[in-house]
Amino acid sequence: MKILYIFSKPGQKFKSIIRSHKGFYAVNDHSSALFFEQTLFGQAGWQELPRQLSFDFAKELRVFVSSLNELNASIHWWRLNFTDKNPLASEFFGQVFFFLRIVEAFSANANQPILVVTKDDYLIGQMKAWAKRENIKVINYSRPRLKWLIKQFTPVGPLYSFFRALIRHCSDIFFLTKKNSVIYPKTKKIVFASLINQASFKGQGYKDLYFEPLLAYLRDIKTPYLIFSLILKPYHNCVKNLSKLLTNDFITINQSVSFVDLVKCFWENLRRFYSSISWLGINQFRGVDISLLIRSAIKEDICSTKYFTNSLFYNSALCFFSRIRPEHFIYPFEMHPWEKMMLIALREICPKAVAVGYQHVALTPRHLNLIFSQKEKDLMPFPDRVVTLGEITREIIVKNNCFLKAQVISGCALRQSPCSSRVKSTCLKKSKGLNVAVIMASSVQEHIGLVKLANDCARLLKGRCRFFLRSHPTIDLNQVINQSGGLVEGCERSSGQLVELLQMSDLVMYTSSTVAIEALSFGRPVIYADLGDLISPDPLYDYDGMVSRITSSADFSSSLSCLENMTDQKFSDMINHGIEYANKYFIPVNHSNLEVFLKKDIP
Numbered sequence: 001m002k003i004l005y006i007f008s009k010p011g012q013k014f015k016s017i018i019r020s021h022k023g024f025y026a027v028n029d030h031s032s033a034l035f036f037e038q039t040l041f042g043q044a045g046w047q048e049l050p051r052q053l054s055f056d057f058a059k060e061l062r063v064f065v066s067s068l069n070e071l072n073a074s075i076h077w078w079r080l081n082f083t084d085k086n087p088l089a090s091e092f093f094g095q096v097f098f099f100l101r102i103v104e105a106f107s108a109n110a111n112q113p114i115l116v117v118t119k120d121d122y123l124i125g126q127m128k129a130w131a132k133r134e135n136i137k138v139i140n141y142s143r144p145r146l147k148w149l150i151k152q153f154t155p156v157g158p159l160y161s162f163f164r165a166l167i168r169h170c171s172d173i174f175f176l177t178k179k180n181s182v183i184y185p186k187t188k189k190i191v192f193a194s195l196i197n198q199a200s201f202k203g204q205g206y207k208d209l210y211f212e213p214l215l216a217y218l219r220d221i222k223t224p225y226l227i228f229s230l231i232l233k234p235y236h237n238c239v240k241n242l243s244k245l246l247t248n249d250f251i252t253i254n255q256s257v258s259f260v261d262l263v264k265c266f267w268e269n270l271r272r273f274y275s276s277i278s279w280l281g282i283n284q285f286r287g288v289d290i291s292l293l294i295r296s297a298i299k300e301d302i303c304s305t306k307y308f309t310n311s312l313f314y315n316s317a318l319c320f321f322s323r324i325r326p327e328h329f330i331y332p333f334e335m336h337p338w339e340k341m342m343l344i345a346l347r348e349i350c351p352k353a354v355a356v357g358y359q360h361v362a363l364t365p366r367h368l369n370l371i372f373s374q375k376e377k378d379l380m381p382f383p384d385r386v387v388t389l390g391e392i393t394r395e396i397i398v399k400n401n402c403f404l405k406a407q408v409i410s411g412c413a414l415r416q417s418p419c420s421s422r423v424k425s426t427c428l429k430k431s432k433g434l435n436v437a438v439i440m441a442s443s444v445q446e447h448i449g450l451v452k453l454a455n456d457c458a459r460l461l462k463g464r465c466r467f468f469l470r471s472h473p474t475i476d477l478n479q480v481i482n483q484s485g486g487l488v489e490g491c492e493r494s495s496g497q498l499v500e501l502l503q504m505s506d507l508v509m510y511t512s513s514t515v516a517i518e519a520l521s522f523g524r525p526v527i528y529a530d531l532g533d534l535i536s537p538d539p540l541y542d543y544d545g546m547v548s549r550i551t552s553s554a555d556f557s558s559s560l561s562c563l564e565n566m567t568d569q570k571f572s573d574m575i576n577h578g579i580e581y582a583n584k585y586f587i588p589v590n591h592s593n594l595e596v597f598l599k600k601d602i603p
Contacts (some may be wrong), residue, residue: 023044062371068294068339085536086369095293137406193330197474279294318348328356389415416521438510448511509528517581525548
């Protein structure tokens with residue numbers, strides 16, 4: 001008889017089963033998978049089901065979600081995070097992938113048991129429903145988490161979202177409105193949407209995370225602008241920093257919205273919470289019913305803070321654009337729900353305004369959110385123009401989509417380091433203590449995986465390398481280090497500027513960060529740490545130069561030896577090729593490239 005074992009965490013029963021059986025296992029947490037593989041399953045002869053999603057599977061699932069978007073297009077639908085096809089914004093892609101892996105494994109293997117380790121209660125529910133229909137015995141040693149049950153059956157998510165927004169609304173009014181009261185006359189013809197966090201206030205004054213060179217250019221030519229901003233953590237510290245600035249170029253999302261609109265957001269969220277969940281479209285993917293996972297993806301957004309937050313963007317933008325009627329609206333282009341909400345509001349209030357989306361990061365296979373069907377593109381809110389950070393990303397976007405070529409323009413890299421700071425590396429020497437920059441991007445799981453890998457490498461190499469950890473601005477590195485068990489000797493935090501870190505480093509280890517391409521432009525060898533992500537997050541996935549790819553500290557040691565044993569000529573060729581590629585990827589900032597953002601003609 002086919003048996004499906006389900007665990008949320010290892011225990012005595014878990015160890016007993018893996019010692020007395022042999023079969024297949026699936027773990028939907030790559031850091032846990034590595035632990036199980038090294039400590040338990042490897043000894044017991046269990047075989048792991050594939051953990052990485054194939055290109056064809058990702059494409060099929062993307063097309064499936066696009067078909068749902070085409071049939072359900074509405075402002076309510078665009079507020080749901082899973083509709084943007086971003087694997088980082090929603091668990092839907094991972095849930096469908098692991099569920100289908102389990103279904104396929106049972107089809108291919110007659111009576112061998114399959115053991116699943118997951119804390120995903122939605123995934124567990126889908127597996128149990130399918131197993132019941134297929135007459136598969138389920139032995140479930142997991143229990144629903146109390147936090148999950150409370151969120152599912154009480155409106156704690158909408159309530160929390162409402163009171164948090166209300167407190168922030170009052171805070172922003174108190175600290176910022178008096179300062180900003182003079183900006184409401186309709187003199188601001190250019191409006192930016194941007195994010196603000198603690199990194200925005202390093203050094204003197206304010207440095208925008210996305211548009212700083214463009215803002216400086218506008219100040220030089222005395223063109224007024226306004227930043228419509230979302231403040232990230234630590235929220236109240238950022239508000240106080242904004243209140244100390246001498247400029248009055250900011251309006252926050254929570255400052256712009258009215259109390260009545262906050263109540264509207266809460267009421268809409270509450271109404272959706274208590275309504276039955278329905279959608280148009282097929283429920284089967286590869287012949288398997290996944291309706292429970294679709295329902296779960298919708299329910300998760302409504303139960304959490306996501307639906308309320310996206311509604312808040314829409315209502316706040318309506319209030320904002322009613323006061324400020326811009327000619328240009330420029331924002332970071334990733335096709336997230338909050339972007340769509342602002343575009344819908346802009347079209348309602350200022351239909352003649354030119355909307356410009358700035359594609360600001362390196363593209364990877366994981367950026368499914370930037371691939372659309374023609375019908376989907378016609379139905380969803382979309383900017384008039386997309387400006388890319390270079391020609392390479394422009395070619396990728398145009399190739400993957402049904403764009404007019406005139407609609408996607410190569411601009412310049414506003415966020416990357418200026419070309420004048422580029423320096424070349426010399427060949428790595430064995431006798432030299434090497435500095436390794438470990439660059440982490442926006443996922444907490446990635447941070448934890450890279451911290452653990454850096455610790456393992458430092459232990460293995462015993463002083464040959466020093467690892468400098470640089471976290472993403474939105475993530476607390478101290479918290480990540482605590483979750484990872486601390487830092488060993490040879491690993492330390494990097495607290496300086498990115499340019500300084502790249503200049504002092506001999507090589508760079510990364511997983512998904514755009515800094516990998518910046519490292520090439522600095523003449524630094526790069527090492528890609530494969531942490532077992534569902535879809536490859538490597539921004540150098542199509543780079544034809546040398547990139548060492550590792551999964552363990554032993555792999556890192558081998559890659560290091562390979563670099564150290566290179567001839568000077570081969571090393572020099574590798575570095576020069578990387579610099580050439582990076583200079584094509586990141587077009588430098590100049591007045592002509594900045595003017596691309598400000599064109600008034602619409603393709």
